[in-house]
Amino acid sequence: MSPKARRMRFVLIALAALFVASGLILYALDDNLVYFYSPTDVQEKHIAPDTRIRIGGLVEEGSVVRKGNDVSFRVTDLSNSIPVRFTGALPDLFREGQGVVTEGKLTADGVFIASEVLAKHDEKYMPPEVADALKRSGQWQGKEAGGS
Numbered sequence: 001m002s003p004k005a006r007r008m009r010f011v012l013i014a015l016a017a018l019f020v021a022s023g024l025i026l027y028a029l030d031d032n033l034v035y036f037y038s039p040t041d042v043q044e045k046h047i048a049p050d051t052r053i054r055i056g057g058l059v060e061e062g063s064v065v066r067k068g069n070d071v072s073f074r075v076t077d078l079s080n081s082i083p084v085r086f087t088g089a090l091p092d093l094f095r096e097g098q099g100v101v102t103e104g105k106l107t108a109d110g111v112f113i114a115s116e117v118l119a120k121h122d123e124k125y126m127p128p129e130v131a132d133a134l135k136r137s138g139q140w141q142g143k144e145a146g147g148s
Contacts, residue, residue, distance in 0.1 A: 034103060038133030039080040042106065049108040055082060056101040056130040064096055075100060075112070077130075079137040084112045091119040099130045 001009075036054045037047065047053060060074035060081050071090060074081040084102055094100065094117060104114040 036101070036129045038077040038130075038137065039075055039082045040077050040137055041133070042082055042112075043080050047106055050105050052103070052105055054101055054103045054129075055084075055112055056099070056133060057081075058130070058134075059094070059096045059098055059100050061096045075102060077133050077137045082106075082110070082112050084114050086114040086117055088117075090117055094119040101130065 034052050034054055036056060037045070039055060039057055042053075042055060055075055057075045057077040060076045063072075063074035063081075065072045069089075070085065070087050072083065072085045073096075074083050076082075084104075086102070086104075098119060101118045102112065102114040103116040103118075104112055106112050
């Protein structure tokens with residue numbers, strides 16, 4: 001085998017190894033990606049049940065029901081809303097009418113089972129994703145997304 005052929009063979013093997021490694025990295029990262037959706041996005045895109053996602057919007061007025069450590073509420077973007085169930089301690093700043101981002105999975109019957117609930121940190125802040133979703137729905141009433 002000539003030196004040129006050996007170099008070409010080495011380059012081809014190195015490229016193949018690079019493609020395999022890239023594919024494995026992308027496959028591993030895909031399991032860790034969590035996409036953000038507004039309630040309208042969830043209804044329009046028909047998210048598959050048991051897909052890990054984040055939904056964000058406002059906690060709908062009059063929707064919070066507490067039963068011991070279990071809490072149910074609705075997240076709305078003022079166009080559509082999604083029922084959410086959560087078991088655990090809610091953030092101190094969680095309340096009706098405020099911005100919230102929840103992470104979890106959607107069930108087949110359309111209820112979002114949250115594993116984590118994130119609330120705003122002061123009276124002016126709204127997560128940028130939530131503000132953008134409200135702007136897209138035409139319901140935005142704030143001044144600036146993500147301001148503190």
